[in-house]
Amino acid sequence: MTLLSKLKHRTVDRARWRLGKAKKAYIRQIGSRVNTRRDSATGLLFQKAFGHKVFLKSRRDYLDPSLLQWLCRDIYFKFYEPSGRDVVVDVGAGYGHEAFYLLHRSKELRYFGIEVQPSVYESLCNSFRSVSGQCRAIGYAVAEGTDSVHISSAENYTTASTVEAGYIEVPALSWNRLLARYGIDQIDLLKVNIEGAERLLLPAIGNMDRISRVIISAHDFRADHGEGEQFRTREFVKSYLLAQGYRVSSVNDKDPWLRNWLYADRNASGNDR
Numbered sequence: 001m002t003l004l005s006k007l008k009h010r011t012v013d014r015a016r017w018r019l020g021k022a023k024k025a026y027i028r029q030i031g032s033r034v035n036t037r038r039d040s041a042t043g044l045l046f047q048k049a050f051g052h053k054v055f056l057k058s059r060r061d062y063l064d065p066s067l068l069q070w071l072c073r074d075i076y077f078k079f080y081e082p083s084g085r086d087v088v089v090d091v092g093a094g095y096g097h098e099a100f101y102l103l104h105r106s107k108e109l110r111y112f113g114i115e116v117q118p119s120v121y122e123s124l125c126n127s128f129r130s131v132s133g134q135c136r137a138i139g140y141a142v143a144e145g146t147d148s149v150h151i152s153s154a155e156n157y158t159t160a161s162t163v164e165a166g167y168i169e170v171p172a173l174s175w176n177r178l179l180a181r182y183g184i185d186q187i188d189l190l191k192v193n194i195e196g197a198e199r200l201l202l203p204a205i206g207n208m209d210r211i212s213r214v215i216i217s218a219h220d221f222r223a224d225h226g227e228g229e230q231f232r233t234r235e236f237v238k239s240y241l242l243a244q245g246y247r248v249s250s251v252n253d254k255d256p257w258l259r260n261w262l263y264a265d266r267n268a269s270g271n272d273r
Helices: 004-036 065-076 095-105 118-131 173-180 198-205 220-224 234-243
Strands: 043-047 052-055 089-092 110-114 133-138 148-151 168-173 189-192 213-217 247-250 260-264
Touching: 043 095, 043 148, 052 095, 052 118, 065 095, 095 110, 095 118, 095 148, 118 133, 168 173, 198 234, 213 234, 234 247
Parallel strands: 089 110, 089 189, 110 133, 189 213
Antiparallel strands: 043 052, 148 168, 213 260, 247 260
8 A cells, every 4th residue: 555545544534533523422412411410419410321320520421322232232242241140340430331231131240340530430439329239439540559640630531541740649559459359359351441541550450360351442543643652552452461361352343443442351262353
């Protein structure tokens, strides 16, 4: 492929990415006006998902139910959907939408949602208060050799991650101390979406023998759009998981965001494609 052709493809990809963002923003804007309410007890915003209140930081964080269904069915749990008494640990759990998708389909599973953004963590705690027997919100970051990390605020909570210049101090625990604190022995599925900080998380976890499966988002698409090379994590994540004995699969799709989701399973026959 010539340099000119590469530039044309990159321009088309960027245009599609921007169009996709604009479309999602429009859907959220319309839906958020109609389908969010204020909780009388807390004054916090919420939307309904599978019969439960999901508390939100802003109306911009409203998630259309059809989009949530698609994300869970065709992306997050495409290769493995937790069921029965499975244990799920979700690092970067957000407001808890995905937890309610799974609970709707399997009421006995246990779901631990780790969320370090303080205001989002507060919302997650409120989301999980009606299902405290199955779901637990965790406000600790995972880090070795320190009892705190620093993050920064962002208009869109999904774009934030741990940064050197962060000014919000968040308590931290080592991976093994966190598991012990919450009584987690074996993890059937580890889900990770932390905006580039996966490069820090995986070494902090270390040995992954107690984790059967992993769903993790790399963020090369953000690097490709000029947001910084620190987001280029796909090859690092893939290599790390392979070294831990997993087989790694990915979605074969033209969309750069979809291609960056990696799926790892110790028993599957999948391969990276």
